[in-house]
Amino acid sequence: MSTEYSKNFPVSWEELHRDGRALAWKLLDMGPWKGLIAITRGGMVPAAIVARELNIRLIDTICISSYEGERRGELHLLKGVEGDGEGWLLIDDLVDTGSTARMVRELLPKAHFATLYAKPAGKPLVDSFITEVSQDTWIRFPWDMELQVATPLVERRKS
Ligand SMILES: O=P(O)(O)OC[C@H]1O[C@H](OP(=O)(O)OP(=O)(O)O)[C@H](O)[C@@H]1O
Ligand SMILES: Nc1nc2[nH]cnc2c(=O)[nH]1
Ligand SMILES: [Mg+2]
Secondary structure, three states, X not given: OOOXXXXXXXXOHHHHHHHHHHHHHHXXXXXXXXXXXXXXXXXXXXXXXXXXXXXXOOEEXXXXXXXXXXXXXXXXXXXXXXXXXXXEEEXXXXXXXXXXXXXXXHHOOOOEEEEEEEOOOOHXXXXXXXXXXXXXXXXXXXXXXXXXXXXXXXXXXXX
16 A cells, blocks of 8 residues: 555445445435436446436446556546536546546536545535545455455564
8 A cells, every 4th residue: 555545444345335325315316317427437336336226227437547556647538428417427436636526527517426435635526425534545445355364463463
């Protein structure tokens, strides 16, 4: 982990599903929505959960990349969408520094932007989110993890 991030916040598939459904509950009475736009790639699984709960079938993507592991690089817009986003729900997994959010807000100023997780620097840019974590926390998503044998605590303390 880079020095910027000193804490880990691992999220299991079950927790992610629960948080996705909690986000759908929040968004339920704010519609109707014309459709949903997932910000790739992290927004795709949360978007699938929300789309299922809100019965949204029209789904588009904004394709952006910025991080290489835990290092933030330049933002690259690989694919946008037309329009100003009015009536559309924009979904990502998280906001961290808020750079990605700033770019999508410029592209789609009227969309409702929702994420599962938010860090303080990005929080003001999101309309709806479920859980806040501190700025020095790195969120570990289930699609980035695998099951491993855990080293016993006493042995970890020796190293
Ligand atoms: O608020 P920011 O500092 O911009 O960080 C948040 C963005 O970073 C991650 O995406 P990433 O660019 O790593 O691509 P990915 O979704 O394909 O993993 C995450 O999914 C958000 O989209
Ligand atoms: N997986 C993951 N990707 C990120 N991109 C920006 N911040 C984070 C984070 O905390 N976790
Ligand atoms: Mg992303």
